[in-house]
Amino acid sequence: xxxxxxxxxxxxxxxxxxxxxxxxxxxxxxxxxxxxxxxxxxxxxxxxxxxxxxxxxxxxxxxxxxxxxxxxxxxxxxxxxxxxxxxxxxxxxxxxxxxxxxxxxxxxxxxxxxxxxxxxxxxxxxxxxxxxxxxxxxxxxxxxxxxxxxxxxxxxxxxxxxxxxxxxxxxxxxxxxxxxxxxxxxxxxxxxxxxxxxxxxxxxxxxxxxxxxxxxxxxxxxxxxxxxxxxxxxxxxxxxxxxxxxxxxxxxxxxxxxxxxxxxxxxxxxxxxxxxxxxxxxxxxxxxxxxxxxxxxxxxxxxxxxxxxxxxxxxxxxxxxxxxxxxxxxxxxxxxxxxxxxxxxxxxxxxxxxxxxxxxxxxxxxxxxxxxxxxxxxxxxxxxxxxxxxxxxxxxxxxxxxxxxxxxxxxxxxxxxxxxxxxxxxxxxxxxxxxxxxxxxxxxxxxxxxxxxxxxxxxxxxxxxxxxxxxxxxxxxxxxxxxxxxxxxxxxxxxxxxxx
Amino acid sequence: xxxxxxxxxxxxxxxxxxxxxxxxxxxxxxxxxxxxxxxxxxxxxxxxxxxxxxxxxxxxxxxxxxxxxxxxxxxxxxxxxxxxxxxxxxxxxxxxxxxxxxxxxxxxxxxxxxxxxxxxxxxxxxxxxxxxxxxxxxxxxxxxxxxxxxxxxxxx
Numbered sequence: 001x002x003x004x005x006x007x008x009x010x011x012x013x014x015x016x017x018x019x020x021x022x023x024x025x026x027x028x029x030x031x032x033x034x035x036x037x038x039x040x041x042x043x044x045x046x047x048x049x050x051x052x053x054x055x056x057x058x059x060x061x062x063x064x065x066x067x068x069x070x071x072x073x074x075x076x077x078x079x080x081x082x083x084x085x086x087x088x089x090x091x092x093x094x095x096x097x098x099x100x101x102x103x104x105x106x107x108x109x110x111x112x113x114x115x116x117x118x119x120x121x122x123x124x125x126x127x128x129x130x131x132x133x134x135x136x137x138x139x140x141x142x143x144x145x146x147x148x149x150x151x152x153x154x155x156x157x158x159x160x161x162x163x164x165x166x167x168x169x170x171x172x173x174x175x176x177x178x179x180x181x182x183x184x185x186x187x188x189x190x191x192x193x194x195x196x197x198x199x200x201x202x203x204x205x206x207x208x209x210x211x212x213x214x215x216x217x218x219x220x221x222x223x224x225x226x227x228x229x230x231x232x233x234x235x236x237x238x239x240x241x242x243x244x245x246x247x248x249x250x251x252x253x254x255x256x257x258x259x260x261x262x263x264x265x266x267x268x269x270x271x272x273x274x275x276x277x278x279x280x281x282x283x284x285x286x287x288x289x290x291x292x293x294x295x296x297x298x299x300x301x302x303x304x305x306x307x308x309x310x311x312x313x314x315x316x317x318x319x320x321x322x323x324x325x326x327x328x329x330x331x332x333x334x335x336x337x338x339x340x341x342x343x344x345x346x347x348x349x350x351x352x353x354x355x356x357x358x359x360x361x362x363x364x365x366x367x368x369x370x371x372x373x374x375x376x377x378x379x380x381x382x383x384x385x386x387x388x389x390x391x392x393x394x395x396x397x398x399x400x401x402x403x404x405x406x407x408x409x410x411x412x413x414x415x416x417x418x419x420x421x422x423x424x425x426x427x428x429x430x431x432x433x434x435x436x437x438x439x440x441x442x443x444x445x446x447x448x449x450x451x452x453x454x455x456x457x458x459x460x461x462x463x464x465x466x467x468x469x470x471x472x473x474x475x476x477x478x479x480x481x482x483x484x485x486x487x488x489x490x491x492x493x494x495x496x497x498x499x500x
Numbered sequence: 501x502x503x504x505x506x507x508x509x510x511x512x513x514x515x516x517x518x519x520x521x522x523x524x525x526x527x528x529x530x531x532x533x534x535x536x537x538x539x540x541x542x543x544x545x546x547x548x549x550x551x552x553x554x555x556x557x558x559x560x561x562x563x564x565x566x567x568x569x570x571x572x573x574x575x576x577x578x579x580x581x582x583x584x585x586x587x588x589x590x591x592x593x594x595x596x597x598x599x600x601x602x603x604x605x606x607x608x609x610x611x612x613x614x615x616x617x618x619x620x621x622x623x624x625x626x627x628x629x630x631x632x633x634x635x636x637x638x639x640x641x642x643x644x645x646x647x648x649x650x651x652x653x654x655x656x
Binding site for chain 2: 048049051052053166167169170173174176177180184186187189191192219222223224225393394395396398399400402403406407410411414415416419420423427430432434435436437452453456457460461463464465
């Protein structure tokens with residue numbers, strides 16, 4: 001492991017990669033601060049740029065964007081009570097009241113230090129957990145992988161759909177259907193191409209991500225007459241106050257951070273759960289654990305109440321890399337985008353990545369830590385200025401997002417058809433968004449589609465066409481039982497909600 | 501019967517799944533693969549049935565959290581214009597070239613979204629695209645085809 005860490009450090013600490021983390025953190029912070037534009041959009045916009053680099057640098061850049069976007073989301077939660085990403089909703093519960101009391105600077109500092117500590121601790125957990133899990137996952141067979149993919153897709157549908165499980169499952173199926181377009185990987189038989197040569201190689205992953213996130217988000221903003229930058233215009237540099245944290249507040253954070261980082265990391269590892277659930281759980285847990293006197297302050301500007309979700313959502317970000325790096329199965333929409341980008345580089349994440357491409361595996365883990373340090377030293381003093389940058393009117397912001405999306409596709413294919421297809425998918429996605437059809441399950445399904453078919457193919461061929469492989473191995477059965485439990489739990493929750 | 505839009509979307513998805521399933525059955529596989537446990541059409545067929553199942557469930561089951569969209573408040577005109585500009589951009593980018601079409605796309609998009617600060621609009625279109633193009637083409641070595649710049653001798 002020491003050798004791996006050194007390889008990772010050597011790769012991550014080059015001037016180019018440190019610069020990429022800085023760029024990623026900065027760009028991610030700006031996008032993350034804009035309500036409605038989350039890490040997935042930020043990463044999607046970055047993908048075409050990453051293809052100009054080697055895989056390690058590309059992934060480091062995307063990871064930097066990811067942390068930056070989560071951090072940026074916290075900033076808009078605290079300053080504007082407008083969470084940039086769902087994972088920072090819980091941050092606004094106590095962050096915004098603090099800002100209203102004239103302690104915005106302090107709230108930002110608490111959030112930054114908590115994020116840093118949460119991210120650092122979870123990077124350490126990842127450091128120890130990922131290699132062991134990689135070794136364990138080498139024993140996984142095709143039926144286990146197939147079951148694991150069903151678990152991942154069901155879990156993301158259950159957790160990301162705000163009670164709209166069936167809508168999310170429909171999006172999963174749509175994602176898998178889109179992934180099935182083009183040549184069959186084994187027989188080279190073309191499917192669903194309707195004799196169109198442009199579809200022979202299938203639909204590009206970047207195209208689907210750009211269309212369903214960057215482009216459709218831009219169109220939704222125009223359609224709904226939202227202005228994500230309007231609130232940022234209200235922030236003035238003088239309102240922020242001091243960023244110093246006193247001894248008493250530090251004492252509270254010392255207790256909160258370790259426990260919230262553990263819960264955040266573990267939730268992040270679970271497929272589909274992610275930063276949103278982690279931050280809410282950490283907030284709830286913290287409220288139950290503090291003294292009655294402190295409990296009263298929750299929702300009114302509590303240090304613990306701000307520190308807990310901030311620690312947990314950053315820890316969950318690192319945690320979500322575990323299934324992607326070790327099993328090759330992303331745990332969240334954001335890591336699904338990264339997985340797609342890695343596949344674009346010709347790299348197959350999974351248990352063997354640890355052995356075949358150690359520089360990528362370890363440099364990503366190391367860059368997480370570097371990213372946290374950079375976020376702390378670069379972003380904290382710059383936050384007021386970044387907030388001012390956000391006053392860019394939407395009249396400029398929206399065309400620029402469309403420009404980046406179309407350019408991203410153009411430089412990859414030099415093909416008009418892909419641009420039309422992207423616009424078409426974006427229009428459909430915009431319409432679906434209006435009716436609360438979630439997009440992350442579609443992306444996850446699209447990325448996993450090929451792998452899922454491959455593993456089902458192997459499993460069915462090995463069992464002579466019989467579905468017995470689903471209960472032939474203990475591990476497969478355990479994974480499928482977990483899937484069933486998630487579905488049952490979701491049905492129970494829906495019925496309970498109906499009754500109340 | 502009062503049908504909400506979510507149900508209509510589900511119905512459309514049901515029809516789409518049925519069409520997908522029909523097309524999946526039409527996939528030509530090799531003769532020796534016809535009776536194999538798994539061939540090129542197996543996975544799409546399962547997908548088609550799964551699509552029918554979930555959209556069918558959504559159609560049948562009551563929808564307690566009906567989403568109501570106020571269509572009158574939506575900005576269809578600007579969105580439509582923006583999509584049209586994007587389509588024109590897509591249609592001309594290969595023939596005219598990246599620089600001119602992208603700059604014009606940005607400039608007209610700013611205009612149709614209500615911007616009237618001409619100098620800023622210009623700076624954020626032509627010089628901005630030139631700088632971005634330099635980053636892609638000159639720094640990152642990503643090839644950008646541009647017949648317009650070639651015709652005036654700027655690009656080789």
